Amino acid sequence: MDSHSGSIEAGGFYLRYQIEGAGIPTIVIGSARKEPRLFSQHLREHLRLVFLDHRGFAVAPSPIDPTSFALETLVDDIERARQALGLERVAMMGHSGHAYMALEYGKKYPAQVSHVVMIGIAPNLSAASQQAAERYWQESVSPERKAVFQANLQRLPDDALARLPAANRARQTRLWNAPKIWFDPQFDETPQWEGVEVNEVIRRVWGEVFPTIDITRGLETFHVPVFLALGRYDFLMAPPASWDPIRPHFWDLTVRVFERSGHTPCYEEADLFDAELLSWMKKY
DSSP states (O other), X not given: OEEEEEEEEETTEEEEEEEEESSEEEEEEEOTTTGGGGSOHHHHTTEEEEEEEOGGGSBOOSSOOGGGGOHHHHHHHHHHHHHHTTOOSEEEEEETTHHHHHHHHHHHSGGGEEEEXXXXXXXXXXXXXXXXXXXXXXXXXXXXXXXXXXXXXXXXXXXXXHTSOHHHHHHHHHHHTHHHHOSSTTOOOGGGXXXXXXXXXXXXXXXIIGGGOOTTTTGGGXXXXXXXXXXXXXXXXXXXXXXTTTGGGOSSEEEEEETTOSSOHHHHTHHHHHHHHHHHHHTO
């Protein structure tokens, strides 16, 4: 199976890529170091996975120009990479907030996209969506799971967290949020973060760009099939029902809710995720 890596310059950032597997070319946007750890070897037998940094995970210039945070810039970086790597029509895949990047790329460059795969994401990250996630957590979580979360918070209070460097803060936030993120509330995702770098862009993208996205914009002319994978135990995001008002806006949306997963069903229920995804892709 094809496997190679490198980097692509974009506005002073160096976007790493890692290509693994054989089959349908599929760009997985996020971190070229972290994202490969979320997907099975079996999936690599059917998809040629192109793991690609966005600017928040890339080697960055100093100082960082604020225009680097724009969603359109991040989307155009994907197109720059697609051309540089000699890829033709691709599937686009994104986990968590990166799912928005996958969808927005598809809407801007529909002729280049065969499928869009969105994993572990709510329709938006607005204040209302965050409140819905909190209600979901308060109303449907066992006392044991909540106790693990409270114990995690006590080990590193918010004021201590704020003093950590950006990369350590991003990792630590994920670690003490494990009961909200994983089906197993004690899961330690530290190995997934080994060697992963983050910079100021990621904070601005998550804090300012993603919360303002209206994913319904442009869907009326977007005729590419979309696969949405959600975890029943994902308390980081608004519950699956939050998608109900949005679904009619899609031309072709397939939703799968994984019953023993949290935020990352592609990792937590890899066999079932692979089977559902590949079966869906074959239909198109």
